Amino acid sequence: MDKQHKIGMFGFGCVGQGLYDILEKTNFRAEVVKICVKNKSKERSLPAHFFTYDASSILDDDNINLVVELIDNADEAYQIVTTALKRGKNVVTANKKMVAEHLEELLQLQEKHGVSLLYEGAVCGCIPIIRTLEEYYDNELVFSVSGIFNGSSNYILTKVIQENMSYANALKQAQDLGFAETDPTLDVGGFDPLYKLCIVALHAYGVIAKPDEVFNYGIQSLSEHDIRFAIEKGYKLKLLASIEKINDHEVSLSVMPHFVGKGHYLYHVENEYNAAIVEAAFSSKQVFTGKGAGGHPTGSAVLSDISANRYEYKYEYRKALAKKGSGLLPLKISYGQVQEIYLRYHDEQDFKLLPFITISEKYQGTDFNYVIGTVRLSDLYKYKNELNKRNVFVANTGKKISTEQATPILNGVETLV
Ligand SMILES: NC(=O)c1ccc[n+]([C@@H]2O[C@H](COP(=O)([O-])OP(=O)(O)OC[C@H]3O[C@@H](n4cnc5c(N)ncnc54)[C@H](OP(=O)(O)O)[C@@H]3O)[C@@H](O)[C@H]2O)c1
Structure with missing residues (x-):
């Protein structure tokens, strides 16, 4: 069923403006009724009547049937999104921190109130990885999902390794171009890819992983020595997030920088580009790449969710629910790797x-x-x-380690066990 959208938007920054531009250029059949923003003294590119500073003027408006949440504060976003869902409104968001931190509750709210929450734009910009895992990989035996999930870090790593730019300048450029989060620690500290990994874990394996249960380490203490090490060995550095199925009961998750050589699938994924590699039993290895940040790429993913919502698309969370219904235990997080x-x-x-x-x-x-x-x-x-x-x-280092290789016997080098 194709329904007319009456949209209430929260946030008109990098992604909000990108989305608005796309809605106009694609002549998408939806009306943006109101846009709620924060700063009253900011100049806006649209007439004043579009804007409100009062969340309730969207949340209390029965005429608005879709809330699009694109603000930069996860706690405030949580209040907005949960209130909207409880009031029976469908929601589209790009806020990975908010989604990852409240996955369980957001699932329950959708079920209880018969509403839909979509968040393709929250993970890997315009790469359609969530719906791909949810739909295409519904019944496949997924071995692992890994990749570059953070555009700003990849932008910085590209600039410091290939263009000899200083870390501080590269970060400033990423911020100026709208790739970096308002708080850059989220990007360079490996938190942004961590939140995305937790969302991926749910759609790939039905696992609800809390962000603080996962090892994440970023690139903020990268030094000229590490850069020189990488260059001398012919490597590039990539901040990789990964989830791997260890056995029928466990998955292993981590976010950390990896050295990648010329033969690696991600060696040539540069700048703000993201990539996700899905390895599965029958489809083998598939690599998805695309812009992981920026107003238009992320706006494109948000538009896709808005459009899907028009046809009443919902995530069914089949991998999580199948386990519940069958009495099978959900996969646990393993730290033994x-x-x-x-x-x-x-x-x-x-x-x-x-x-x-x-x-x-x-x-x-x-x-x-x-x-x-x-x-x-x-x-x-x-x-x-x-x-x-x-x-x-x-x-x-990127080297696959088997249990035998990890046996503590060394060629004359001290072993610390
Ligand atoms: N930038 C990207 O490339 C990218 C990519 C993927 C996902 N995302 C996600 O998309 C979301 C938005 O990011 P962004 O880069 O567009 O942020 P941004 O450029 O900093 O814009 C944030 C917007 O939110 C508004 N805002 C903040 N708090 C608000 C509140 N309580 N009520 C109403 N409006 C509020 C701000 O209002 P004022 O205009 O008044 O300041 C501003 O318009 C974030 O969750 C981010 O993680 C961003």
């Missing part, structure tokens, strides 16, 4: 923080040191806060 990492450090104390299982390379220089060795994901998770506080940088 062994990873090979590069740890750049200055003080010996910082090196001793992580219990390495094996060490294959150790370099000690005048201005920095590094070690390459294997550690358990559980230890990375345990020392996550410490790693962020200390003068160190951690990246995954």
